[in-house]
Amino acid sequence: MSLSQVEAATESDQVEQPVGNLRQAAWRRLRRDPVAITGFVLIAMFIVVAVLAPLIAPYDPRDTPGAGTITPTNIPGPSAEHWFGLDEQGRDELSRVIYGARQSLLVGVVAMLLGMAGGMVLGVLAGAFGRWVDSVVMRIVDIMLSIPGLLMAIAIAAVLGRSLTSVMIAIAAVNVPIFARLLRGQMMSQRESDYVLAARSLGVRRRSIVLSHVLPNSMSPVIVQATLTLATAIIEAAALSFLGLGGADPAVPEWGRMLASTQRYLASAPHLALFPGLAIMVAALGFTLIGERLREALDPKYRR
Amino acid sequence: MTAQPSAAGADPVPTGRDQREIDPDDVLLSVRGLQVHFPIRRGILVERQVGAVKAVDGVDLAVPRGSTVGLVGESGCGKTTFGRAVLRLVEPTGGTVTFDGTDLRELDAEQMRRQRRQMQMVFQDPMASLDPRQSVESVLTEPLRAHDIGGDHRARVRELLDVVGLPASAASRYPHEFSGGQRQRVGIARAIALEPQLIVADEPVSALDVSIQAQVVNLLEQLQDRLGLTYLVIAHDLAVVRHIADVVAVMYLGGLVEQAPSDELYATPLHPYTRALMSAVPIPDPDVEESRERILLTGDLPSPAAPPSGCRFHTRCPFRQETRCDDERPALREIRPGHTVACHWAEDIEAGRIAPRESAVVEPDVSTA
Structure with a gap:
C-alpha cells in the first residue's frame, strides 16, 4: 500500500515552537505596546500615591494651615509651601488630591468587582440555560439598560443614603446589565463552537461543559470591560459626590466632592477645580488606555 | 491498548483492507x-412555523x-x-x-x-x-x-x-x-x-x-x-x-441516491448524480483526462426548504425524462447484489438507451483548444 510508505517517509509536521496560550501572547504584546505601558505607568503611579498617601502628602488633609489667611475672594494659588495651593477652608490642596486617590481607586475597584460579579451571575444563568431563563434574565437586563446609567445611580445612592458603600453599590448596579449582556452574548457564541460539540459527543456533563469550556473562553471581553469600567466608575463616583451623594464625612477628601465644593470659587480660585479634575481625567485615561489595548491584544482579529 | 483483541491483532503487519472479515448481517x-x-x-411576538x-x-x-x-x-x-x-x-x-x-x-x-x-x-x-x-x-x-x-x-x-x-x-x-x-x-x-x-x-x-x-x-x-x-x-x-x-x-439533498460496495460504485456508478460526481474526479493521466467525457452539472443545489418534486435531482439531471422524474420520488432499488440506486431509469441509462442532454456533456478535446 503506497500510503503507508508515505507515512513512514514524511512525518513532516514537526512540533512547532511553543508560543504560549492566548493570555500569555496578549501579555507579551501589551509589554511592547507604548500606549499600554503609558496606561500601566499612570495607574501604577496612582496606586503608589494612594497606598503611600500618609508618607507622600506634605500636610494632613484635615489640617487648615491657611485658616487665618484665606477669605472667599482670596484663596492662595500654588506656591512653594503649597504646590497646589490652599482650598476654600485653608487646607493643603495637594494633600487632599493625594488622599483623594484612595477614595477614587477604592470606589472604582469595588464597584467594578461588584458589578462584574452581579453581571456574571446573570450572564451565566442566561448563557448556560438559554430558553426561558435566558428570556427572563435578558428582559430584566433590558429594563435596567433602558434607565440612563447616572439617573439609576443617583436614584439608588439616594435611596441607600449617603455613604461610600451606597456609592459603590449604585455604580455596580449600573454596570451589572452591561456585564450580563456581554457575557451572555459570548457564551451563546461559544456554545455553538466545535469544541463544545466535541465535549458533548464525548459525553461530558452539561455543567462541566459550561464551567470548564464555555465560561473560560467567554471571559476575554469581560476582562476588557472590567478595565474600562474602572475608568467610568471613577468618573461616576466623582459625579455622585459632585451631586452631594458621596461619602457621609465631608472631611474625607474625595475628588468629586472637591470639584463640587469649589463651584462658588471658580472665579477667584480656578486651581481648586483644575487639580482634582486633572486627577480624575488622568486616572480614567490610564485605565482606558489599558482597556483599549487589552481589547486589541486579546482579539484574534488584531493579531499579527 | 486494552481493547478486545481483533482478528488483525495477531498479525503484526496488517497488510490490506480486503482481508478483514465483515459479516454484512451483523x-x-x-x-x-x-x-x-x-x-x-x-x-415577532408569537412565532409560528x-x-x-x-x-x-x-x-x-x-x-x-x-x-x-x-x-x-x-x-x-x-x-x-x-x-x-x-x-x-x-x-x-x-x-x-x-x-x-x-x-x-x-x-x-x-x-x-x-x-x-x-x-x-x-x-x-x-x-x-x-x-x-x-x-x-x-x-x-x-x-x-x-x-x-x-x-x-x-x-x-x-x-x-x-x-x-x-x-x-x-x-x-x-x-x-x-x-x-x-x-x-x-x-x-x-x-x-x-x-x-x-x-x-x-x-x-x-x-x-x-x-x-x-x-x-x-x-x-x-x-x-x-x-x-x-x-x-x-x-x-x-x-x-x-x-x-x-x-x-x-x-x-437530504436523501441517499445510490449505495454500493466501494469498488463497484467507482467502477460502475449507476445514478446520474454519482456519474457526474465520478466524472469530476481528475485522473492522473493526461491522455485519459483529455479524452474522457465529463458531465457538468448545471445550476446550484436546490434549497432543502423547498426540495423539487419527484426525484430531487431532476432539476439538474442530464438524463431527465418527460415522465416520472418530475412527479414520482424514486425509491432505492437493488439492481445488483448490494448495489442500490434511486433512479427510475437506472437500467436504461446503464444500457445506453437514454443519452444525456448535449449541453450537460463536455466533449473531449474541446476544452484543450
Whole structure:
C-alpha cells in the first residue's frame, strides 16, 4: 500500500515552537505596546500615591494651615509651601488630591468587582440555560439598560443614603446589565463552537461543559470591560459626590466632592477645580488606555 | 491498548483492507427513515412555523460491525447533519437509530450521555474542535473523567499518544502548538480514549494538507484493524472515501441516491448524480483526462426548504425524462447484489438507451483548444 510508505517517509509536521496560550501572547504584546505601558505607568503611579498617601502628602488633609489667611475672594494659588495651593477652608490642596486617590481607586475597584460579579451571575444563568431563563434574565437586563446609567445611580445612592458603600453599590448596579449582556452574548457564541460539540459527543456533563469550556473562553471581553469600567466608575463616583451623594464625612477628601465644593470659587480660585479634575481625567485615561489595548491584544482579529 | 483483541491483532503487519472479515448481517448501526427537519419560524411576538429545512429527509443506512461506510455528497446535501443526528448531537425529527440493539431515540439525556462512550466523533477542523485553553493531557483525560473511569490517567494519556503517533511530551502542550495533522491526531486519540465501537468521522482529513491526509487516513485504518472499530466516514473527497470505505453511500439533498460496495460504485456508478460526481474526479493521466467525457452539472443545489418534486435531482439531471422524474420520488432499488440506486431509469441509462442532454456533456478535446 503506497500510503503507508508515505507515512513512514514524511512525518513532516514537526512540533512547532511553543508560543504560549492566548493570555500569555496578549501579555507579551501589551509589554511592547507604548500606549499600554503609558496606561500601566499612570495607574501604577496612582496606586503608589494612594497606598503611600500618609508618607507622600506634605500636610494632613484635615489640617487648615491657611485658616487665618484665606477669605472667599482670596484663596492662595500654588506656591512653594503649597504646590497646589490652599482650598476654600485653608487646607493643603495637594494633600487632599493625594488622599483623594484612595477614595477614587477604592470606589472604582469595588464597584467594578461588584458589578462584574452581579453581571456574571446573570450572564451565566442566561448563557448556560438559554430558553426561558435566558428570556427572563435578558428582559430584566433590558429594563435596567433602558434607565440612563447616572439617573439609576443617583436614584439608588439616594435611596441607600449617603455613604461610600451606597456609592459603590449604585455604580455596580449600573454596570451589572452591561456585564450580563456581554457575557451572555459570548457564551451563546461559544456554545455553538466545535469544541463544545466535541465535549458533548464525548459525553461530558452539561455543567462541566459550561464551567470548564464555555465560561473560560467567554471571559476575554469581560476582562476588557472590567478595565474600562474602572475608568467610568471613577468618573461616576466623582459625579455622585459632585451631586452631594458621596461619602457621609465631608472631611474625607474625595475628588468629586472637591470639584463640587469649589463651584462658588471658580472665579477667584480656578486651581481648586483644575487639580482634582486633572486627577480624575488622568486616572480614567490610564485605565482606558489599558482597556483599549487589552481589547486589541486579546482579539484574534488584531493579531499579527 | 486494552481493547478486545481483533482478528488483525495477531498479525503484526496488517497488510490490506480486503482481508478483514465483515459479516454484512451483523449490523452495529442501523438507521431507518432518519429525518432532521429544522423549523423555519416567523413572527415577532408569537412565532409560528412557516416551513422546514429538510436537511435529512428519510435516510436508511446499515453499518456492519467492523466495516467502514463512506457517505459522500456535495456541500449542503445534509451529510454532516446526518452524522450528527446519528449521534444525537442534533435531535432527529423522525426515523430510528439503532445502535447495537439499542434504540438511541428512546434514551433520556443521562442514558444517552452514557451511551456516548460507545460512539465517538472525529471532527473536520481539528483546531476548532479542541478547546484552545486545554492541554492535550486535559483533552485526553476529559472523556475518562466524564465517564468516571478510574486507573492511571497519565499512563493512559501516554498510551493514547503513542497509538496515534505523537510523542509523550505532547501531553503538556496546547492545541495551537501543533500542526494540523498533529492536531487531528489528538482529535483521534480523544475519540478512541473511551474505546468506542463506532466512530463517526466528519470530513476527517479535508482540513489537512494533502501530504498529511494520507497519514491520517492510514492511522484511521491501522486503528480499525487494531481496535476493531466501525467507521462512518463522511467526506466530499471521493478518492479518500474510495480508499478507506468498504461500502459507499451517495447523498443528494437530504436523501441517499445510490449505495454500493466501494469498488463497484467507482467502477460502475449507476445514478446520474454519482456519474457526474465520478466524472469530476481528475485522473492522473493526461491522455485519459483529455479524452474522457465529463458531465457538468448545471445550476446550484436546490434549497432543502423547498426540495423539487419527484426525484430531487431532476432539476439538474442530464438524463431527465418527460415522465416520472418530475412527479414520482424514486425509491432505492437493488439492481445488483448490494448495489442500490434511486433512479427510475437506472437500467436504461446503464444500457445506453437514454443519452444525456448535449449541453450537460463536455466533449473531449474541446476544452484543450
